[in-house]
Every structure is written in C-alpha cells, then in structure tokens.
Amino acid sequence: MRIADFALERYFAHWEFAVKHLLCASDVEPYPMAGLLELADAETRALWDDLRLGYTESTGHPLLRREIAGLYTTVESDDVLTFAGAEEAVFCLMNVLLGPGDHAIVTWPGYQSLYEVARAVGADVTLHELREANAWDLDLDLLRRQVTPATRLIVVNLPHNPTGMLPDRAAYAELVALADEAGVYLLVDEVYRGLEFDEADRIPAGADALPRGLSLGVMSKAYAMAGLRIGWLATNDRDLLARIAAFKDYTTICSSGPSEILAIIALRARVTVLARSRGIVGANMDLLDAFFEDWADRFEWVRPRAGSIGYPRLTAPGVRIDDWAADLVEAEGVLLLPGSQLGHPGNRFRIGFGRADLPEALARLESFAGKTLR
Numbered sequence: 001m002r003i004a005d006f007a008l009e010r011y012f013a014h015w016e017f018a019v020k021h022l023l024c025a026s027d028v029e030p031y032p033m034a035g036l037l038e039l040a041d042a043e044t045r046a047l048w049d050d051l052r053l054g055y056t057e058s059t060g061h062p063l064l065r066r067e068i069a070g071l072y073t074t075v076e077s078d079d080v081l082t083f084a085g086a087e088e089a090v091f092c093l094m095n096v097l098l099g100p101g102d103h104a105i106v107t108w109p110g111y112q113s114l115y116e117v118a119r120a121v122g123a124d125v126t127l128h129e130l131r132e133a134n135a136w137d138l139d140l141d142l143l144r145r146q147v148t149p150a151t152r153l154i155v156v157n158l159p160h161n162p163t164g165m166l167p168d169r170a171a172y173a174e175l176v177a178l179a180d181e182a183g184v185y186l187l188v189d190e191v192y193r194g195l196e197f198d199e200a201d202r203i204p205a206g207a208d209a210l211p212r213g214l215s216l217g218v219m220s221k222a223y224a225m226a227g228l229r230i231g232w233l234a235t236n237d238r239d240l241l242a243r244i245a246a247f248k249d250y251t252t253i254c255s256s257g258p259s260e261i262l263a264i265i266a267l268r269a270r271v272t273v274l275a276r277s278r279g280i281v282g283a284n285m286d287l288l289d290a291f292f293e294d295w296a297d298r299f300e301w302v303r304p305r306a307g308s309i310g311y312p313r314l315t316a317p318g319v320r321i322d323d324w325a326a327d328l329v330e331a332e333g334v335l336l337l338p339g340s341q342l343g344h345p346g347n348r349f350r351i352g353f354g355r356a357d358l359p360e361a362l363a364r365l366e367s368f369a370g371k372t373l374r
C-alpha cells in the first residue's frame with residue numbers, strides 16, 4: 001500500500017516533545033497513573049496485581065468490551081472490537097469495507113486518516129467540506145447530492161476535529177436517516193464524545209443510531225489516556241466486525257494487557273475521569289472566551305460546542321498564520337497548528353484547550369500578540 005504522509009503527525013513528530021507549550025494538542029491533560037490505580041475497585045485491583053504479560057484475547061478483554069458496551073444503549077460485548085488507538089480501528093475498517101469501485105464521503109477539514117486510508121485502499125473519496133460561514137455545520141443538502149450508487153460509507157467526526165462542531169439532534173437525525181435510506185455505512189468518529197460543554201447536547205452514538213452505524217471510540221481524548229493506546233469500534237453489524245477482527249490479525253493481533261486493565265479501571269470510574277476532563281476544558285474555555293473577546297479585532301472563531309480543540313482565524317491584516325505561528329514557537333515555545341497542516345487553505349489554526357498549562361501558554365501567546373499584532 002502506498003499512502004500519503006500524515007501531515008499533522010509529521011508536524012507533531014517534529015515539535016511535540018521539543019516545545020514547552022503544546023497549545024494545539026487534541027487530548028486532555030494526561031491522567032496520572034498513580035491516580036488511576038487509586039480508582040480501581042477490588043476486582044480490577046486484583047486484575048492489575050495478578051496480571052501476567054502474555055498475549056491477550058484478540059477481540060479485547062471480555063471485561064473491557066463489557067465496559068465499552070455499557071457506553072451505548074443497543075450494544076453488547078460481542079458488538080465491540082478493541083484496537084491500538086482509534087487510528088488502528090480506522091485503518092482496519094477502511095481496508096475491510098472499501099476497495100476500488102467503492103465511494104466514500106468524508107467530512108473535511110479533518111483528521112487525515114479518515115480520508116487518506118480510504119484513498120490508499122483504492123476507494124473514490126469525496127470530501128464533504130465544512131465551511132466557517134455555515135458555522136462548520138454539516139450541509140445535509142450537499143451531502144445528499146454527494147451520495148452516488150457506489151457510495152458505501154459516510155464518515156463524520158462528531159464532535160469535530162478541529163472545529164468543535166456538534167450538530168443538534170434534529171440535524172443528526174437527518175444525517176442518520178440519509179445514511180439509512182441510502183443503505184450505506186455511517187462511521188461516526190466519536191473520539192471527543194463526553195466532552196460536550198453542555199451534556200444535554202450529546203447526540204446518540206453512531207452504533208445506536210442505525211443498523212449500519214459504527215461508533216469509533218478511544219481512551220485518548222475525553223478519558224485523557226492516549227498512552228494506553230486503547231480504541232474501539234462498536235456496531236450491531238457483527239458480520240462486518242468479524243471481518244475487521246480477521247484483518248486485525250495482520251496489524252496488532254491483540255491489545256496490550258496492562259493497557260486493557262487500566263482502561264477497564266478508567267471506564268468503571270468514568271464519572272470521575274470525565275468530570276476531571278470537563279473541569280480542565282471548562283476552565284480553559286473561560287480563558288479563551290475572554291481572550292477572543294479582548295482580541296476580537298485580530299482573531300475570530302466559531303466557538304466550539306464540544307471537545308478540546310477549536311479552529312480560530314487570525315484576521316490581523318497582512319499577517320500569515322504560518323509565519324506568525326513559526327515566530328511564536330521560536331519566541332515563546334508555544335506551538336499552534338496552522339490550517340496548512342490539515343491541507344486547509346485560509347488563515348486558521350487549531351488551538352487545544354485540554355491541557356493544564358493552557359493559562360501560561362495563552363499568556364505567552366497574548367504577550368507575543370501584543371508585540372506583533374498591535
């Protein structure tokens with residue numbers, strides 16, 4: 001397989017561990033290992049203490065699949081398959097579901113693997129462009145026109161990376177009906193699910209919404225445990241899941257044993273874990289709201305409704321975001337992600353607000369803005 005470089009990952013490979021402040025990270029401040037173990041109940045503590053480091057069940061630890069199934073309303077353990085992160089799940093799913101002659105529609109701008117892997121396996125990919133002028137919302141009339149007889153898969157990422165867009169229930173129901181009537185699979189990348197600013201805004205999971213719906217989840221974002229590399233697919237389509245499981249024999253075979261147990265602990269304690277994440281994100285959003293109000297003549301954004309990232313635009317006349325971000329990281333050690341890294345034109349950048357150092361990073365950015373944009 002030939003596949004284009006994953007631009008964002010190459011950018012992070014260069015910068016992530018070299019800068020002081022990662023103000024474009026998409027995850028939440030990593031959960032401390034010691035704190036997680038304190039959340040273990042008697043059963044999971046024994047699982048951890050008695051763990052033997054062998055291969056694990058290739059579909060995922062039965063207790064882990066049970067905990068994951070508990071996140072949905074129509075899903076049982078056998079409707080869940082675990083992976084090394086969400087990334088492996090995307091790779092396996094696209095390889096199994098798509099090939100030459102198949103058509104897929106994928107929201108854009110967005111997480112590159114959602115369309116790049118589909119292209120690499122030979123599918124014809126149509127990007128469903130989200131536009132700032134439309135508050136980054138799905139354009140369901142456009143989407144309807146993009147469906148062809150060859151369409152096999154629609155991919156949406158909700159809450160959305162990088163804009164924080166989340167449709168209301170009516171728009172989401174329309175999307176689900178559209179996919180259902182067209183008889184296509186609907187993959188809902190829900191890796192930011194659980195980080196809705198108002199919990200009442202949470203939409204039904206893809207796996208629960210329609211028979212050919214697939215939910216993509218992960219421990220990395222809302223659960224703040226990217227280092228576990230535990231992700232999953234959930235769907236009521238067990239035949240498809242079985243074919244994906246067979247493909248996984250050629251990637252990782254099975255999950256990391258320690259990570260599985262830690263994920264079980266975290267999911268059982270998810271009320272605590274998610275409350276911590278929402279607390280960090282909420283406090284940081286207050287600071288960003290104040291910043292964007294003070295700097296309304298230099299930056300604009302559609303305020304996210306969920307997640308840990310947003311996608312503002314630098315409006316200062318004559319200043320290119322790529323240049324400004326390069327100067328910012330050099331002067332202050334604060335990293336932004338210009339839209340060019342997403343292959344998206346315009347003067348926008350991704351900002352992350354899941355990390356604990358946001359107050360200091362934003363103060364540094366503001367001080368730099370004071371010197372360069374006024």
Ligand SMILES: Cc1ncc(COP(=O)(O)O)c(C=O)c1O
Binds near residue numbers: 088
């Ligand atoms: C929308 C989206 N999907 C999938 C992933 C992959 O998640 P992971 O790196 O945990 O595998 C990411 C990571 O940034 C993401 O933003």
